Amino acid sequence: MADAPMSSFPVEPPPLAAPGRRFVTFTRMTDHERTAGGVALVVDDAAAAAHRVRLTAWAPGVLRVQFRHDDALPEQGPSPVLLSATPEPLATEITAEPGGLLLTGPGLRVRVGAEPFRIAVADESGQERFAEEVLDRTMLGWVSPPAGYWTDPDGTTGVHEALALTPDEALVGLGETYHGLDLRGRRRLLWAADTFGLNTTDLTYKPMPLWLSSRGYGCLLHRPERAVVDCGAFSSVTLGFAVAAPEMDYFVFLGDPRTIIERYTALTGRPALPPRWAFGIWMSRCMYRNRAEVEAVVEGMRARDLPLDVIHVDPLWLRGRAARVLDACDFVWDEEAFPDPRGFVVGLRARGVRLSLWENPYVPRDGDAFAEGQARGFFATTPEGEPAAPTVNPDAAVVDFTNPEAAAWWAAQHRALLDLGVACFKTDYGESVPAEARFASGETGASVHNRYPLLYNRTVFEATRAATGTGLVFARAATAGSQRYPVHWSGDAQATFGGMAGALRAGLGFACAGGAFWGHDIGGFWGPDAFAPPSPRLYVRWAQFGLLSPIARFHGTTPREPWEFGDEAVAIVRAFSRLRYRLLPYLEACAREAAATGLPVLRPLLFDHPQDPLAWRTDLQYLLGPLLLVAPIFDEGDGRDVYLPAGEWWDWWDDRVYRGPGHVS
Structure with missing residues (x-):
């Protein structure tokens, strides 16, 4: 592949500070008034201008914090992320105390310091769990400015916040990240991007603005715009975050990780329960070229006694896609490559296999769907009023899912295919x-960009559910709230052991941001030159990992069928597929728990062992539900070191019993 600039990549991650940027910080509270469920604080900034900071006890153990760059009271309107725009009716009290005030509610004790202005949140026992940082400065000025706003020379305005970090505090979450579970010492850009791999620092398909702290809190940044979260990268004592928006809005959840995720998903939605067949075996390729090729794969799996529940067809099911370089979707079936669609689907179902089809939300400009969508105003537009193109394809148009009629039109495109039996x-x-x-x-796209995947997937999910x-x-x-519409996969992992490790780390970060049902491309998506297949050893190791993941799908730019990698690979995939089937009742029980509480099926050790410091940093092994600890092998060898948290652990393979905490090989 020729080297070329990728338009979805930012030139550089924007830091909290920028040339000419002027920070204005809040300095003292001068007044307050009661609001529904909370209090509105009048706060002066360093220039003596007044602002209003809104604190709302939103639910037991949940606090909402809002402020603006001006003196307006922040509103609490509808949001696609939140299930409700109004808080629970909670009994709260406001008490004046020396140097400030105390807001108390169920599970919350919020202490507001008057001067310097500072918000700190404690649990019902009085243990401080969350606090703003207001002392990170030297004799020369601020190292990390406290809460306030900023302006740039071009007039752009944004808001920022600073939280205190304790010396041993660990931080996890923010969606799929590829460099490790613990975010401490890293800075994350929250701006969705096609990463072209699972090894980049600031790029992710799933920038989910929720993080968890070992201090006993979680924080949801409830803004859709481009944001930066600095997890102690610039200053070791401050977690700073900044948003290119006129208003700051975030929620604080108190509790251990399980409690935080339960409270977060009560706010943003529990994951729906996938159908039972979704936990079976999926086979896919980028790309099956025709019906005969798909049917040959199904027969090959059956002939070798390899379980198969779903086969997926990537874009070549679409008429005209073979002649295009870039992906787009208009739902027109290619009956030359895939003749007799109904017979095709019926034949697969007769073999016990369901069909999954590819789509994306970008309509090619050379077809009838584009003409209809343009005439009816169903596309996002440029400032000049023309249909806007996605940054990855100038020959397509972006469907406007903020328009209910456009969303209904897109949903309707699926109906005929679902009626055929597409799953x-x-x-x-x-x-x-x-x-x-x-x-x-x-x-504008500045506000829609990060939330677009939520609107897109909601539309297709609801179309599937209706049919x-x-x-x-x-x-x-994905973004905040996306867990409502499962399932998700990691994206285009490199077909290397490093790509495999990146996939697991991505899944753990996704779990820490509320992602419950997740999988990855078994075998990796592409090799270093795009089309190099994985080695047989890598394929087998990845298959073992994938078949012990919540969702198990083989996929890549070259064949990922087991027989392509030799007889040993076939035998191992068969054995682990049968193991997966034996575990299906267990996986289904975990899935029901996820749907009821939000608890991810695949998760890092910290969810079940929150008091263990190593559990917050161990990221090359995971828990599959509450009872299974899985430790994939990420090299050509035959063994590895495994960390066992406290408790008694039974080795699945040889019946040996180990007692943790400790390491075993």
């Missing part, structure tokens, strides 16, 4: 909305 859709892409695009909601009774997508991009 679900892989909702690919969604990360490439240009910032300057205009939407029917009145927003089949059970919603399901196979999604790549």
Whole structure:
């Protein structure tokens, strides 16, 4: 592949500070008034201008914090992320105390210091769990400025916040990240991007603005715009975050990781329960070229006694896609390559296999769907009023899911395919909305970009649910609230051991941000030159990992069928597929728990061992539900070191019993 600039990549991650940027910090509280469920504080900034900071006891153990760059009281309107725009009716008290005031509510004790202005949150026992940082400075000025706002020379305004970090505090979450579970000492850009791999620092398909702290709190940044979260990278004592928006809005959840995720998903939605067959074996390739090739794969699996429940067809099912370089979707079936669609689907079902089809939310400009969508105003537009193109394809148009009629039109495109018996859709892409695009909601792409995957996947999920009774997508991009519409996969991992490790780390970060049902491309998506297959050893190790993941799908740019990697690979995949089937009742029980509480099926050790410091940093092994600890092998060898938390552990393979905490090989 020729080297070329990738338009979805930022030139450089924006730091909290920028040339000419002027920070204005809040300095003292001068007054307050009671509001529904909380208090509105009058706060002066360093220039003596007044602002209003709104604190709301939103639910037991949950505090909402809002402020603006001006003196307006922040509003609490509808949001696609939140299930409700109004807080629970909680009994709260406001008590004046020396140097400030105390707001108390169920599970919350919020202490506000008057001067310097500072918010600190304690649990019911009085243990401080969360606090703003107001002392990170030297004799020369601020190292990390406290809460306030900033302006740039071009007039751009944003808001920022600073939180205190304790010396031993660990931080996890923010969606899929590839460099390790613990975010301490890292800075994360929250801006969805097509990463072209699972090894980049600031790029992710799933920038999910929720992080968890070992101090006993979680924080959801409830803003859709481009944001930066500095987890002690610039200053070791401060977690700073900044948003390119006129208003700051975040939620604080108190509790251990399980409690935080339960409270977070009560706010943003529990994951739907996938159908039972979704926990079976999926086979896929980028790309099966025709019907005969797909049917040959199904027969090959059956002939070798290899379980198969779903086969996925990537974009070549679409008429005209073979002649295009870039991906787009108009739902027109290619009956030359895949003749007799109904017979094709019926034949697969007769073999016990369901069909999944690919799509993305970008409509090619050379077809009837584009003409209809343009005439009816169903696309995002440029500032000049023309259909806006995604940053990855100038020959396509971005569907405007903020327009209810456009969303209904897109949903209707699925109906005929679902009536044929298509089981679900892989909702690919969604990360490439240009910032300057205009939407029917009145927003620009700067506000829609990060939330676009939520609107896109909601539309397809609900279309599937309306036709089949059970919603399901196979999604790549995500943000806060996306857990409502399962399932998700990690994206395009490199077919290397490093790519395999990146996939697991991505899944653990996704779990820490509320992602419950997740999988990855078994075998890796592409090699270093795009089309080099994985080695047989890598394929087998990845298959073992994948078949012990919540969702198990083989996929890549070259064949990922087991017989392509030799007889040993066939035998191992068969054995681990049978093991997966034996575990299906267990996986289903874990899935029901996820749907009821939000607890991810695949998760890091910290969810079940929050008091263990190593559990917050161990990221090359995971828990599959509460009872199984899985430790994939990430090299050509035959063994590895495994960390066992406290308790008695039974080795699945040889019946040996170990007692943790400790390491075993």
